[in-house]
Amino acid sequence: MGNLKYFSLLIAAGMFAACSDNLENAGNVNDGPKTGEGYVKVAINLPSVSSSRAFNESGSLDDGTSDEYAVNDAILVFFKTTSSTGDGTPEATAQFAKAYNVSLNPAGEGDDSHVTNRHTVIGEAPLPADGEKVYALAIVNSNGLFSINANTGELSIKTGTGTDKSVFGTTKTLSALQTAIETTAAKCTTTGFMMLNAPLATTNIPTNIIDLTKVQTLVPVTVYENQTLAENGDVASIYVERVVAKVTLTGFTYADSKYTKTVTADSGDPFNGDKVEFEGWTLNYTNKTLKPVRDVNDITTWLGSSYGTVSRFLGTTKVDNKDLYRIYWAEDGNYDVDYGSGVGKSDAKTAFYVFTDPTQISNWNEETADNTTNSDEDHALYCLENTMDYGKQVTNQTTSLILKTKYIANPGATGTGAQNFFMYGTQQETYTQTQFLTNVETALSLSGGTTASLKDGATGGTYTYIPSGETAGSGKYLNKKDVKNLITLSSGDLNDTQAQTLIQKLGEIKFYKDGDSYYNVVLIRHFYDDETPWDAGETYGTKHLGRYGVVRNNWYEIKVNTISGPGEPTIDDDTENPNPDDEEEGYIKCQINVLSWAKRSQGVEL
Structure with a gap:
């Protein structure tokens, strides 16, 4: 660090x-x-x-x-x-x-x-x-x-x-x-x-x-x-x-009152060279409660032999040359609570301020620390302390960032500005609206002059086949929308058979309306890999305590190192079925450094 x-x-x-x-x-x-x-x-x-x-x-x-x-x-x-x-x-x-x-x-x-x-x-x-x-x-x-x-x-x-x-x-x-x-x-x-x-x-x-x-x-x-x-x-x-933690965002190019970043991917990757225009960011899963005095009563447990590099919990420099040292962890008011669906689980929305849809966010922070026109302004956001036991490091309990962007796919070929585009199935490439509708017509074997078009009012999101009588947006269709609300035919709405055929042939469809792309789960790290090392597929144990979380009086700087592809077409709701923090995948990579307050800088790749 x-x-x-x-x-x-x-x-x-x-x-x-x-x-x-x-x-x-x-x-x-x-x-x-x-x-x-x-x-x-x-x-x-x-x-x-x-x-x-x-x-x-x-x-x-x-x-x-x-x-x-x-x-x-x-x-x-x-x-x-x-x-x-x-x-x-x-x-x-x-x-x-x-x-x-x-x-x-x-x-x-x-x-x-x-x-x-x-x-x-x-x-x-x-x-x-x-x-x-x-x-x-x-x-x-x-x-x-x-x-x-x-x-x-x-x-x-x-x-x-x-x-x-x-x-x-x-x-x-x-x-x-x-x-x-x-x-x-x-x-x-x-x-x-x-x-x-x-x-x-x-x-x-x-x-x-x-x-x-x-x-x-x-x-x-x-x-x-x-x-x-x-x-x-x-x-x-x-x-x-x-009593609050501080978070800043950096890593974009600021010019002409606009923040941008060019997508960097492998040579030949269809996303390489795409353009991302930053529009705003906010914090998600922020705590609703605060212990006014920081709780370190379990420090003797954290310093146990099974907790790996236990020196991570203690400072090394004396405070004002006295025999006093900082402590770098804490237990918040919901430290041991389990959230999600199932017996014995609590609702994360009762403990955290959670955004599950872009329409819930009216106050995006439209500035980042890349704007240095005012040296006494770093455009920070603040949140209450949010820590968890090592086994609770999951996406519906960890404070994270949501980035709102306009993703411009193939900027030299699609004209100026962001436009509708699509991704579907396992294809790691983007399709313009014209390309997508042509593929829809081919998948459905339309004839007799029948054509496909976007349905009026269709919103960005992930679309799949949902049988009539079943409900989108929850259960096994969590974060999914009905493809019958995305595509319409000149001959009328899709029926169940056509909708099922379309998804079988193309796969689930992601619709990026007006190029809106959200990077939903930029999880905030507290300790680094050298202090809390984790191997892919490994189950969290005591040695991982503090790998994720935000502690009061710490400054977490999230630096976007690279963006390698589009995010999601909307904000996903993972309050019911969270993933372990390290198993969350995306097109963002971050870097964390620690300066003052304490200030922790984190780089991400999107």
């Missing part, structure tokens, strides 16, 4: 060791029973340091766009442990104490390239009683999803119905923020990109992480009795990560 750089939001004004449990200070301000509010000094910084993978740390880094770094508001959430609850890890035992809004200086302090990188405040925090330790979690850019009761300091979150619900009802620990909520990427990025604490490992040696005591999400803080002490005392560093 290429270079990996997680975005880190540093709450700090010094280099206090965040993994230390020593919360005392020279004035012993934490001694004795105390109630009420204390103070912490908070400097919110956006450092440019990287946390990269060892196998390629010299690649380029990219910080993204300025709006991805904007900080509009922040909440500090405090947890406490006592002598009786302190055994184990703070993430498991610390109890919610109180939440506070943090006032920020909108101008910030200093800058790193095009982004403000520091906001310094003195904020309130609950004073610890004797024997208590205090831990903090930051919520940056809450986007109205989180709110605080001004009287009690209770933290609430917006539910899918828009009502406020207490985060810490009966569950007072961090696990309450690792429960999936219904939301969207748009809601998490409306007024700044929402960010919460990033889980960090205190070692990058897999065999040293035998339990969660080596993983830190909550950060220990020192609480002072007054502002003066806070201004001059120790502070804690909290690194946060964006």
Whole structure:
């Protein structure tokens, strides 16, 4: 993989060791029973340091766009442990104490390239009683999803119905923020990109992480009795990560306000030299739910001996030269769920935003990163984290791209612009409308002046013979249309016998109306082949965990390396009968590299 750089939001004004449990200070301000509010000094910084993978740390880094770094508001959430609850890890035992809004200086302090990188405040925090330790979690850019009761300091979150619900009802620990909520990427990025604490490992040696005591999400803080002490005392560093993943598309030639690519196939291949005009792209199978805090509670399982190259789950570079390392996987809210038809299966459409027809998509992203006219715009799309167990890496659970194009077959011979064309049977070539109708007439042995034509209103898609009384578009005819709705004769509509004969002789027919061609399943990879190697025909096992999926705060760049033929004439619905991700075939090949955020670039061949 290429270079990996997680975005880190540093709450700090010094280099206090965040993994230390020593919360005392020279004035012993934490001694004795105390109630009420204390103070912490908070400097919110956006450092440019990287946390990269060892196998390629010299690649380029990219910080993204300025709006991805904007900080509009922040909440500090405090947890406490006592002598009786302190055994184990703070993430498991610390109890919610109180939440506070943090006032920020909108101008910030200093800058790193095009982004403000520091906001310094003195904020309130609950004073610890004797024997208590205090831990903090930051919520940056809450986007109205989180709110605080001004009287009690209770933290609430917006539910899918828009009502406020207490985060810490009966569950007072961090696990309450690792429960999936219904939301969207748009809601998490409306007024700044929402960010919460990033889980960090205190070692990058897999065999040293035998339990969660080596993983830190909550950060220990020192609480002072007054502002003066806070201004001059120790502070804690909290690194946060964006809760969304970022995807960009590149690989086309941009000129004259148009994106194009020439089809590259083997010499003599009928598709070679065809032209593809890009029209738009979108994401498919994006998660409807989010765990606000990333869930890495199963990291000790991932680091087991049967999981192959287990070092893929841990960063190799220290965060700010501390003994803290990034973790590169997570479990989302539907990690273990099976989708598809059959007993015990769930409907993928209840868990994901799914497009099964082009008419459902009204907001195609019509730009790619190939348009560099604005250096601070990469035309990205964002989605919520979507991960799955190794056996769930199938097309109806994996976030993917849909590309909408105009495919111009034989551009020198068919005139200008995209036109209707057809493919059928096992023939790997395209036919103009005139050629296709001539073949139809020959297949049906038409005589007496009878001719064939396209039926009015015929839409793009795959057509087959469907007997009268049976239903197209589902079951064994999933993604199939009735050929009787594609072809009509001058003597009248096709009857069942004619339709069956036509499909028997030509094979199933793909109709590309006006040249519309969709590349439906550009699956997003997370780990590379050298980390999760897969051989053709191999069944997924533990060593393939993380091969597919999207993880928050990762930037996946999909680079279209080559297009070797047409896509599909419409968007297929594979919610019922998915294929394993690596068995999905098509005319696209991608390449993935990893830059910042982390940024993962993926090349595809279409």
